[in-house]
Amino acid sequence: MFTQAQQESVKALETPFYYYDMALLAETLDRAKAAADKRNFHVHYALKANLNDRVLALIQSKGYGADCVSGNEVQKSIDTGFSPSQITFAGVGKSDKEIILALQQGIFAFNVESIQEMEIINELAAGLGVRANVSLRINPNVDAHTHHYITTGLDDNKFGVPTSELERAASVIRQASHVDLIGLHFHIGSQITDLNVFKSLCVKVNEWKNWFEERGTAIKVLNVGGGLGVDYQHPDENAIPDFEAYFDIFDRFLERSAQQEVHFELGRALVAQCGSLVSKVLYTKSGIKKNFLILDAGMTELMRPALYQAYHKIERVDANTSAEEKLYDVVGPICESSDCFGKEVPLPASERGDLVAIRTAGAYGEVMASRYNLRDEIRYVFSDQF
Ligand SMILES: *Cc1c(COP(=O)(O)O)cnc(C)c1O
Numbered sequence: 001m002f003t004q005a006q007q008e009s010v011k012a013l014e015t016p017f018y019y020y021d022m023a024l025l026a027e028t029l030d031r032a033k034a035a036a037d038k039r040n041f042h043v044h045y046a047l048k049a050n051l052n053d054r055v056l057a058l059i060q061s062k063g064y065g066a067d068c069v070s071g072n073e074v075q076k077s078i079d080t081g082f083s084p085s086q087i088t089f090a091g092v093g094k095s096d097k098e099i100i101l102a103l104q105q106g107i108f109a110f111n112v113e114s115i116q117e118m119e120i121i122n123e124l125a126a127g128l129g130v131r132a133n134v135s136l137r138i139n140p141n142v143d144a145h146t147h148h149y150i151t152t153g154l155d156d157n158k159f160g161v162p163t164s165e166l167e168r169a170a171s172v173i174r175q176a177s178h179v180d181l182i183g184l185h186f187h188i189g190s191q192i193t194d195l196n197v198f199k200s201l202c203v204k205v206n207e208w209k210n211w212f213e214e215r216g217t218a219i220k221v222l223n224v225g226g227g228l229g230v231d232y233q234h235p236d237e238n239a240i241p242d243f244e245a246y247f248d249i250f251d252r253f254l255e256r257s258a259q260q261e262v263h264f265e266l267g268r269a270l271v272a273q274c275g276s277l278v279s280k281v282l283y284t285k286s287g288i289k290k291n292f293l294i295l296d297a298g299m300t301e302l303m304r305p306a307l308y309q310a311y312h313k314i315e316r317v318d319a320n321t322s323a324e325e326k327l328y329d330v331v332g333p334i335c336e337s338s339d340c341f342g343k344e345v346p347l348p349a350s351e352r353g354d355l356v357a358i359r360t361a362g363a364y365g366e367v368m369a370s371r372y373n374l375r376d377e378i379r380y381v382f383s384d385q386f
């Protein structure tokens with residue numbers, strides 16, 4: 001991951017910190033953009049995956065839109081330079097204050113997740129004397145075949161309007177004086193690696209688009225969400241996801257007219273591989289059954305393993321990797337048993353002071369950092385700084 005020369009500089013830095021490979025990020029963004037542009041697809045970047053200032057500024061500069069899930073994310077997008085006309089706002093629990101902010105900023109569209117929310121947006125828009133563009137988020141009951149904590153499109157998930165309610169939703173929209181339905185929105189989960197799942201999604205999108213059109217409602221935007229997965233096992237071999245194959249599925253299976261726009265909301269696939277969490281071994285400990293590596297990073301810096309048993313590849317950063325391999329439980333310093341980055345991880349025999357990198361941490365990493373145990377503010381460095 002680091003050249004020999006870089007390793008020396010890295011060793012001098014205070015750990016733990018996030019390391020962002022800006023060249024890889026730029027290349028990933030260029031490839032995804034080219035694959036989308038070729039098919040006239042629009043991509044909104046899902047800010048919640050990573051909103052580090054420099055990462056976000058680069059994404060903005062590459063011509064992506066912004067997909068937000070809070071009022072503060074809407075504000076952050078605007079502050080970063082995204083035009084309001086490129087901003088969408090999703091989420092099951094938008095507060096009145098957040099809705100008002102987004103209305104005042106004149107964002108492109110709200111992705112509306114319930115009938116009641118639609119009524120509230122209509123009321124608040126009327127109060128401000130503005131109109132709101134909305135896309136209706138439909139829960140299509142498609143199994144994303146991913147971890148149940150990051151599955152969002154099944155009947156028992158809290159997201160979107162269930163299809164049994166669409167008749168009523170359509171009638172509420174027709175009667176709403178300050179709301180314009182521009183599109184349908186779907187987002188069925190995250191870290192989806194089986195592209196057939198997206199094929200199934202296309203079938204559902206076609207079905208519901210036709211349903212609305214048959215009832216005389218024109219649909220301008222088909223928003224199919226995000227969710228494309230990355231290779232957590234092989235961050236170097238598969239550093240950039242296969243965006244061509246991904247967009248190709250939608251190109252082939254999504255039925256649409258020339259006037260209809262197709263929108264995507266990618267988060268993880270754009271930023272996951274460019275980030276690593278670099279940490280130092282504080283202590284080694286041999287238990288009755290286990291060898292432990294105790295790091296200076298914990299779930300407070302990277303929560304995914306504790307939150308949803310996520311796998312991250314763990315490597316030694318320094319070159320001296322000819323040492324005999326051992327199996328380690330790699331754990332953090334936080335007072336929680338779930339504060340563990342990996343069990344029985346094969347690593348060269350390691351000592352206090354050795355550096356490890358926890359790979360593929362650019363998405364849902366730094367953004368989820370917390371001050372639990374009154375930990376230091378998270379640190380980060382960029383590849384072009386040394
Ligand atoms: C989180 C989220 C995304 C991004 O998901 P990824 O799996 O990171 O691509 C897109 N749309 C919505 C509505 C989301 O909540």
